[in-house]
Amino acid sequence: MRWIERWAGPMFRAVTRLEELCLATGILGIALLTIANVLVRTTLGTSLLFAEEVSRFLIVFVTFVGIGYATSKGRHIRMTALYDAMPLRARKVLMLLITASTSLLLFALTWLALRYTLGTVRELGAVSPVLQVPRYLVYLSAPFGFFLGGVQYLLAFLKNLSTSEVYLSFEKLDEYDDSPPKGI
Template sequence: MPNAEAYKSKPDPGEPPHASTETGAAAEANSGKTTPGFTGILRPLGLIDRALAFFEAAILVTGILAMAIISVANVIGRFGFGQSLYFAEEATQFLVILVTFAGIGFAARHGRHIRMSAIYDELPDKARKALMIVIALVTAAIMFLLAWYSLLYVLSVYDSGRIAPVTQIPIFLTLVWLPIGFIITGIQYLLTVVANLTRKDVYLSVSVVDSYDDRETAV
């Protein structure tokens, strides 16, 4: 006796070809296809990737929640009690720096940075893979260079002894996220290079495949 799955798998005669799969394919093309991490001899790279992912997520969640709490508390204090939080503006500025430079590594890991891909999209798979390797290598080099210059800037601020006027926090402590964010982003792009060299598909990041669907959407 035929089971229910056999009837479910039969296409509806009135349904256009591929209509049931086009939405998923389009979503996959837009958001990227996630893949497993590194295995085998490259397993240590997978551990580094997961550690960075956890660190980035923890920092972003903490920073965004802290900004939300401070902002809400400041509004309640101002309109409810007639007294704003004296440290709200400075704390929010510090947290914006934290979230911004922790976020660039997170965006790189998920392939969410803006790309100028007019020429790239027209290339065949092998050429796109080669170009992606070059792009990731150059971007990683730029990130490490920016990390170096930002570290020099942080050290210069440390030597100056500048302190925030309200919270009395040393300014250099609020800027350490600049080199950290650039270093994490550079590592993410290096992992992207390794992913493209060791895997079949073209990878936008270590865990996101650059996928396309050439089938036309039925109207």
């Protein structure tokens, strides 16, 4: 199982770096467009027509890319009442089941979203009102984000397969911080 560490480690870092780059660019773009629109509106009395539309596109993009990034940090919401009460071996088996099934689900959603986007949405020919951008290009954010999430869950599955500990993601160990909150 040494091959998992040698292959999956660089893959995890590359995918996470891509997600960070996409998220940083998207959020920075939203902020800059909002600031520019406010400045133009207060100085010239008119809005940048494209600012709201591009900001919406970026919000959709950031939302879907965030699926994989949250997975890479082990930050998805989890219902753990039963899981926490299980012995380590049972938690390990359950985590393998969770990461494998979630990865498969996200890859299936990737395929379905891609088929819907490149088939139905593209065939409808809908475009955005201001920039006339084909809607299917914006909708491609969904399969892209699902795919990144699927890769992250697959990497978490491989990590759990190759170690005795339980991992929430490729790098995030499933552990609790029992220290009291700061300031108490």
